[in-house]
Amino acid sequence: MAKLKLGVLISGRGSNLQSLIDACAAPDFPAEIVLVVSNKADAYGLERASQAAIPTKVVEKTDYQNRDDFDAALNDALESAGVELVCLAGFMLLLQDAFVTKWHNKLINIHPSLLPAFRGLHIHERVIEAGVRITGCTVHYVRPEVDDGPIIIQAAVPVHPDDTPDTLGERVLESEHKIYPEAVRLIAMGKAKPDGDVVTLGEKTELFESLINPIVK
């Protein structure tokens, strides 16, 4: 079966990109990364991609006259590489509605909270301040509204009483690295289809169940 062609958009260290690179290295994984695009020339994720012999492209906002031209360049890069699913992995620019609409149901994001709780930035600080006991991470289809869209998979992560935003962030990141490849696998297998505002799941694996319950880890 042909593998689903992924384009990964990054802005920084690219640890989620790495989890996708590692998953794609397995011969039976149903997807492959055909392009990594960064809007920052110094993003460490670009090195990770090069080490895995994946083509990279830098598309910086400052190189374009306006946002529409920048979005067009981003779109062209993805289309010319034959990308079928765009994965946002720490891409720190808000995408414009036209881009999101163009890639409707072909654009996914990972967010370090249990959406729809804690959208936006500085999540772990806000989670600790709110006294939340269970947090987590979410992979979702992207809609024009920030951190909104049908949820594909989530993992629950306990908040410890002595957590700092950094320690909590590290624990959540471990789960992010499990759910992102799993979400891609489900989509590539045709088992996570958006149906209106929700995703119909065609499969629930042992991994899936263990991600939901942090005690079963």
Ligand code: GRF
């Ligand atoms: C992750 O926490 C992800 O959930 C958020 O941005 C961060 C990116 O980290 N969207 P990395 O670049 O993948 O290491």
